[in-house]
Amino acid sequence: MTTELVTLEIKQQIAYVCLNRPDKMNALNFDMFVAIDKMIKKIAKNRSINAVIVYGAEGNFSSGLDVKSLSKQPSKAVSLLFKFLPGNANLAQRVSIGWQRLPVPVIAVLQGCCFGGGVQIALGADMRIAEPSAKLSIMEAKWGLVPDMAGLASLRQLMSKDKALQLTYSAQILTAEQALNYGLVSEVCDTPMARAEQLAAQFLQTSPDAIAAIKHSINRSWSASIRQLLSRESLSQVALLVGKNCKIAAIRQTSKPDKAYIARQRWW
Known part of the structure; x- marks a missing residue:
């Protein structure tokens, strides 16, 4: 565009x-x-x-x-x-x-x-x-x-x-x-x-959902209380574990990273 x-x-x-x-x-x-x-x-x-x-x-x-x-x-x-x-x-x-x-x-x-x-x-x-x-x-x-x-x-x-x-x-x-x-x-x-x-x-070699969760957690928790930080970390991790992108980072470290392309699944 x-x-x-x-x-x-x-x-x-x-x-x-x-x-x-x-x-x-x-x-x-x-x-x-x-x-x-x-x-x-x-x-x-x-x-x-x-x-x-x-x-x-x-x-x-x-x-x-x-x-x-x-x-x-x-x-x-x-x-x-x-x-x-x-x-x-x-x-x-x-x-x-x-x-x-x-x-x-x-x-x-x-x-x-x-x-x-x-x-x-x-x-x-x-x-x-x-x-x-x-x-x-x-x-x-x-x-x-x-x-x-x-x-x-x-x-x-x-x-x-x-x-x-x-x-x-x-x-x-x-x-x-x-x-x-x-x-x-x-x-x-x-x-x-x-x-x-x-x-x-x-950055493209890792999971796009993991990056989205990391960015969200850091931006929201950088100045937040410890309790808020711990809560956000746990919720993000659970969402990643049950998502389709959970194994994408490992696949992208292989000899054929292009096979691991996947769009972000979640909106963080």
Whole structure:
């Protein structure tokens, strides 16, 4: 599927999602928020997809919010932030937290600039692979805004509060190595797309249901009580043991892993 602002290519159970507004360094206008949200929902419905790689067109991940565009469209700015209940995710937040809610590994490939809303989207991924020349910044304060795209849900798990405050207060632009030291990216690599594909291929060798359960358990239990963690672990394990995918991981370690293809059976 191809849209004006987001492209999707599926190869060997891996979905390649491209933020495709290169003339604006993939800046986020209202239509792009809508396109990303729709893409996440489309991927969620496709159980043949077992990994996702998110990247930006023509050497940049995203320069962040297109403030000029949204300032000219106040009604769309309201639509971006509207929610029925305060605890629900609005459109601006779904383009970040939506990746966490997918039951498959999501890898962000970071090249060029990754600022503001671009960082928030990347934080929704399970891991972030950056090339050495990439630049990152939680830049909202520079424009008199707060980071409000749900990226803080991940940021608070990646670094200490004082470091998170420092980065959000200052809007400091970080090199890839600095971002790695802060924990903002997972790896720095000369060929980030190749590394993301290597990771995705490794993930495809295990059970898709097991990965879905692991992702669900970790995301829900990382800051939960011990009792909640133990309960979720046990329920997930029972569901896996009685499911059709129970033996899939072992089969995929054989000399004919392609024979072990199976779509996800459960929705976690």
